[in-house]
Amino acid sequence: MKTTFDENAIDLTPSGKGYIATIGDKTVSVEIVHAENGKLDLLIDGNHVIAYVSSDGAKRWATINGQTFLLTRSSGTRRSGAGGEHASELAAPMPGQVRSVNVSEGEAVSKGQTLLVLEAMKMEIRIQAPRDGVVKELLVKVGQTVEREQILVKMDHG
Numbered sequence: 001m002k003t004t005f006d007e008n009a010i011d012l013t014p015s016g017k018g019y020i021a022t023i024g025d026k027t028v029s030v031e032i033v034h035a036e037n038g039k040l041d042l043l044i045d046g047n048h049v050i051a052y053v054s055s056d057g058a059k060r061w062a063t064i065n066g067q068t069f070l071l072t073r074s075s076g077t078r079r080s081g082a083g084g085e086h087a088s089e090l091a092a093p094m095p096g097q098v099r100s101v102n103v104s105e106g107e108a109v110s111k112g113q114t115l116l117v118l119e120a121m122k123m124e125i126r127i128q129a130p131r132d133g134v135v136k137e138l139l140v141k142v143g144q145t146v147e148r149e150q151i152l153v154k155m156d157h158g
Contacts, residue, residue: 054093092146096120133157
């Protein structure tokens with residue numbers, strides 16, 4: 001999986017409990033200690049780092065030490081430690097207001113389908129299904145103001 005990180009390409013290679021991340025000629029080991037609700041507890045070369053990840057379905061952002069980086073991914077998300085549970089929580093990438101909710105709980109959706117639309121800083125942000133699945137829980141309604149990282153939709157995947 002190749003990831004663009006602040007103009008640098010990061011090559012992530014699965015290794016034991018974590019990944020080997022190569023940035024240019026620098027290589028670091030990354031271990032995910034705990035991941036929950038978009039908050040990642042990481043060990044990067046043995047140093048404890050907290051990262052916050054948010055997504056709009058197509059793009060992901062990681063915030064580490066107050067710096068936010070856009071991550072682009074070529075393959076589907078693999079959530080570590082999910083233990084056979086095939087679920088996703090889609091979080092708000094930034095503060096905004098819910099403009100439209102296009103699905104209902106229990107509805108089957110396709111990968112890329114727009115589930116809801118946020119308005120933030122005069123932009124429309126479409127929150128899309130990361131893969132085929134079923135809307136398990138809608139946690140917001142039209143007109144509601146949401147905070148960055150707030151969980152908007154929970155999905156089940158087959």
